[in-house]
Amino acid sequence: MSGKRGVIMGVANNRSIAWGIAKAVRAQGAEVALTYQGDALKKRVEPLAAELGGVLAGHCDVADEASIDAVFENLEKMWGKIDFLVHAIGFSDKDELTGRYVDTSAENFAKTMQISVYSFTSVARRAEKLMTDGGSMLTLTYYGAEKVMPNYNVMGVAKAALEASVKYLAVDLGPKNIRVNAISAGPIKTLAASGIGDFRYILKWNEYNAPLRRTVTIEDVGDVGLYMLSDLARSVTGEVHHADSGYHVVGMKAVDAPDI
Numbered sequence: 001m002s003g004k005r006g007v008i009m010g011v012a013n014n015r016s017i018a019w020g021i022a023k024a025v026r027a028q029g030a031e032v033a034l035t036y037q038g039d040a041l042k043k044r045v046e047p048l049a050a051e052l053g054g055v056l057a058g059h060c061d062v063a064d065e066a067s068i069d070a071v072f073e074n075l076e077k078m079w080g081k082i083d084f085l086v087h088a089i090g091f092s093d094k095d096e097l098t099g100r101y102v103d104t105s106a107e108n109f110a111k112t113m114q115i116s117v118y119s120f121t122s123v124a125r126r127a128e129k130l131m132t133d134g135g136s137m138l139t140l141t142y143y144g145a146e147k148v149m150p151n152y153n154v155m156g157v158a159k160a161a162l163e164a165s166v167k168y169l170a171v172d173l174g175p176k177n178i179r180v181n182a183i184s185a186g187p188i189k190t191l192a193a194s195g196i197g198d199f200r201y202i203l204k205w206n207e208y209n210a211p212l213r214r215t216v217t218i219e220d221v222g223d224v225g226l227y228m229l230s231d232l233a234r235s236v237t238g239e240v241h242h243a244d245s246g247y248h249v250v251g252m253k254a255v256d257a258p259d260i
């Protein structure tokens with residue numbers, strides 16, 4: 001990754017998946033710029049950027065188009081061009097990440113779609129302009145897009161839309177040698193995940209039933225991210241790559257899985 005520069009959006013703290021990816025690409029020589037959402041997170045993200053010898057690209061609330069513009073103006077001033085973009089952002093009202101999907105409100109449906117789906121398209125459009133030598137864009141999704149997971153509700157519907165947008169973006173941007181992919185990560189205990197009802201149960205279920213009999217770490221996902229962002233994946237675009245200890249291939253409870 002030496003000589004490559006990119007922006008990583010979605011670091012909240014050192015448990016964030018985006019942080020796992022940032023560490024992995026930095027370890028292979030990439031230069032990274034991190035964004036943060038608001039002053040409270042700036043305090044956490046600033047020392048993390050420093051730890052990587054990276055920089056801050058500024059505050060970015062993806063619900064505010066002006067703040068997205070400001071970040072990409074900063075990147076253009078700083079570097080002129082970028083080689084990669086990581087979008088590890090999702091949000092839904094936690095009161096609706098429990099109970100029945102059918103009870104989702106119109107307001108939260110729209111908000112979840114805006115923050116968790118449209119924002120990737122919105123940042124991709126800006127990043128395209130700076131990827132003058134081609135590039136790689138990556139977002140994060142979850143198996144709840146493909147199969148119904150308890151309490152994941154509107155986030156599952158949003159992730160399905162996000163995975164579809166990965167394919168549309170891959171087709172739009174492919175002729176410029178810009179690749180667009182997603183990692184479908186297994187469950188990890190992060191700030192965002194703590195909003196999902198009964199998350200500990202989902203973690204245990206995955207640990208007992210995934211082919212590898214373990215959950216994944218941000219370092220596991222970080223290494224898959226490194227591959228996707230590097231030239232090793234130069235022929236890969238429009239892909240949703242599972243990094244979930246193989247959980248997505250399982251059809252039934254494992255024979256040796258304890259009851260939980």
Ligand code: NAD
Binds near residue numbers: 009
């Ligand atoms: P996290 O809480 O560490 O990261 C979520 C990030 O989203 C935070 O940095 C937060 O600031 C950002 N964000 C939320 N609303 C925003 C807004 N309006 N503007 C800008 N940023 C905003 O949690 P995480 O689990 O690392 O989540 C990263 C991504 O990974 C999300 O898309 C999540 O859905 C996805 N994912 C998580 C898991 C898991 O189990 N943790 C599994 C698969 C996919």
